[in-house]
Amino acid sequence: MPEREMPLPGVLGPRGRTIGEEERAAVLRVLDSAVLCSAFGSEARSLEAEMTELYSRGEAIACSSGTAALHLAVAAAGVGPGDEVITTPLTDFGTVAPVVAQGGRAVFADVRPEDGNIDPGAVEAALTPRTKAVIAVHLFGAAAGIDALRAICDRHGLVLIEDCAQAWLGEDSAGRLLGTVGDIACFSLQQYKHITAGDGGLAITDDPGLARHMRLFMDKGWDRAEGRIHREMGLNYRMTELTAAVARAQLTKVADVVRVRRERAGQLVAALAGLERVTVPEPLPGHAWWLFPLLVEDNSRWAKDLQAEGVPTMPGYLERPLYANPALPGYPPGLCPRAERLIDRTLLALPWNEGYTEADVEHIARAIRTVHDRAYAR
Secondary structure, eight states: OOSSSSSOTTSSGGGSSOOOOHHHHHHHHHHTTTTTTTTSSSHHHHHHHHHHHHHTOOOEESSSSHHHHHHHHHHHHHHOTTEEEEEEEOOGGGTTTTHHHHTTTEEOBBBBBBTTOOOOHHHHOOOOOTTEEEEEGGGOOOOOOOOHHHHHHHHHHHEEEEOOTOOOOOOOOOOOOOTSSEEEEEEETTTTSSSOBEEEEEEEEHHHHHHHHHHHBHHHHHBBGOOOOOSSSOOOOOOOOOHHHHHHHHHHHHHHHHHHHHHHHHHHHHHHHTTTTTTTOOTTTTOOOSSEEEESSSSHHHHHHHTTTTTOEEEEESSSOGGGGSSSSTTTTSSSHHHHHHHIEEEEEEEEOOTTHHHHHHHHHOOOHHHHHHHHHO
């Protein structure tokens, strides 16, 4: 039985979110202005300016969701019918939905067994003359092999898109911010991310041409500075002023959110040192710790037992690889065996939160050790 009744802080409750007076003031500021549409207000444009400053990139485009941000990126990359985009099967559906929406085909490359991030070697093997872009997902906040992916894209003239939805202020092994190596990087403000405005997305780039395409696509192909002329195909992916105002307040807190998550993750890594038959992630300085992944031998049993100890877990992170979903027909089982093994057998994803106290992490560590000892005493 769990040793206590108080649940761990989670993203669907006040204890697990950083919503406070700043966000309330921001909402009232917009309501008092009576301008809630970002086509006529200043909040979304101010958010974009603050995002470019945070990431030291040339331009940012605010939009309605992380999926929308990826759609802006895929459209700006010129993906159309018959084009292929290589990505991972171990990610949210929002990574591939824009490719399909553009008439392209998602090509799935297998992942690294140690962390679930896309394997650059598998990406290179999946290249065809129809390949247009690569979407690298920094899974759980850990850096994908971005240098290798950058080199592949440069050799073959491909657009590299970084999906940073789970990697706010994450860094690679060289200390570079994730989101500053690809041609475009996309971020999410959905409820479960490091910071949230409920929904919302941002795309950043140093390329003025890509930025223009993304801004036009975000607002129905309409450059409002020149009158009602729709220059390109586009959708209404505008971020509202209310969302942007909340996001601006949240953006000031993201550095502290990531700092605390790193501190608590380091505490758990240390507490699990020496645990046999369980692989604990390396506490790399740049890890953003959206979730805390473990590798075990029977993830379903581990998840059930940890739940009984009061520790929420997600066996496999996903129920199936993306290509096994009915919305994406035509992909055979066994396409990415390493990803399938992680999902079916070995990957255990623990929710992680800046609201965790040191006592919370001690509780999680004790629960993991209890389940471990019980499993291997059988």
